[in-house]
Amino acid sequence: MSSDESRRRGKFITFEGIDGAGKSSHIAGVAAFLRRRGLQVLTTREPGGTPLGEALRELLLHEAMHLETEALLMFAARREHLARVIEPALERGDWVVCDRFSDATYAYQSGGRGLERKKFAQLEEWVHSHLQPDLTLLFDLSSSIASGRIVAQARELDRFEQERSDFHERVRRAYLERAIAAPQRIQIIDAEQAPEAIKKMIEDIIAIHCL
Numbered sequence: 782m783s784s785d786e787s788r789r790r791g792k793f794i795t796f797e798g799i800d801g802a803g804k805s806s807h808i809a810g811v812a813a814f815l816r817r818r819g820l821q822v823l824t825t826r827e828p829g830g831t832p833l834g835e836a837l838r839e840l841l842l843h844e845a846m847h848l849e850t851e852a853l854l855m856f857a858a859r860r861e862h863l864a865r866v867i868e869p870a871l872e873r874g875d876w877v878v879c880d881r882f883s884d885a886t887y888a889y890q891s892g893g894r895g896l897e898r899k900k901f902a903q904l905e906e907w908v909h910s911h912l913q914p915d916l917t918l919l920f921d922l923s924s925s926i927a928s929g930r931i932v933a934q935a936r937e938l939d940r941f942e943q944e945r946s947d948f949h950e951r952v953r954r955a956y957l958e959r960a961i962a963a964p965q966r967i968q969i970i971d972a973e974q975a976p977e978a979i980k981k982m983i984e985d986i987i988a989i990h991c992l
Contacts, residue, residue: 794878803922828858916991
């Protein structure tokens with residue numbers, strides 16, 4: 782790729798965190814922040830983002846299955862998402878803001894459920910060895926506070942949200958482990974802060990790392 786082509790490529794920003802950390806509520810704000818700077822922005826999510834991915838999302842969130850089946854379906858949805866949505870958008874020069882990506886699979890399937898790290902690494906290498914997010918915002922929050930937030934929403938919970946607190950603590954630890962391994966890419970957000978403080982922190986991080 783020439784230097785001109787590299788400059789035209791869009792940026793890929795992902796949001797991560799345990800259920801209840803509040804990450805999804807900030808995605809629209811980030812998209813608006815970027816659009817005010819004249820950027821074309823696509824927001825999407827995982828699992829999902831394509832018709833096939835959304836169908837797989839329903840299975841993954843509501844149907845019990847073997848751990849390795851779960852991991853394979855996550856990466857199958859991701860491969861389709863990359864091929865149909867994320868990569869074409871980045872090649873057009875658009876910015877992509879995605880609710881979860883492979884860090885979530887590492888945290889939930891490896892950290893939470895116990896998928897072998899080696900198997901996760903093989904799937905990640907196979908599906909997107911050529912691409913990692915330019916920036917990942919990791920919303921960090923204790924599982925007890927996150928659980929309280931979920932309960933307060935008074936809605937039907939998916940099978941991940943229904944897991945016990947020790948599962949969510951393992952997920953949180955795996956996220957932090959991933960952040961230690963990629964400190965330049967993964968920026969940790971203290972999700973206990975007030976929404977306005979979080980919003981400012983996110984905008985400052987994006988300005989430093991991406992703009």
